[in-house]
């Protein structure tokens with residue numbers, strides 16, 4: 001007998017979905033069922049984080065421009081710890097291409113600090 005619990009992240013309702021003996025329960029709509037099936041097969045996430053900026057103390061907020069398999073998120077974070085973005089950047093600029101092939105893009109525009 002197997003049992004697993006999930007919280008659906010596709011809308012603010014956040015249904016608690018239980019999968020027991022291949023039966024899916026607790027989802028208010030079809031999207032919850034699809035989410036659980038996807039999570040059990042191959043969980044993926046959009047990665048949001050910050051990276052260093054060359055020559056500055058500030059950090060640049062970034063995100064992946066696609067979903068990354070959950071088990072590769074740590075590897076991506078390790079790669080991003082070595083990245084230094086060069087200002088100026090515009091929101092949506094590609095800052096880095098991860099080993100998964102997914103791009104990391106700036107989520108806001110930033111100018112160099114005036115000296």
Ligand code: SF4
Pocket residue numbers: 008009010011012013014015027028029030031032033
């Ligand atoms: S199952 Fe449907 S209603 Fe429930 S959180 Fe997911 S998307 Fe929202």
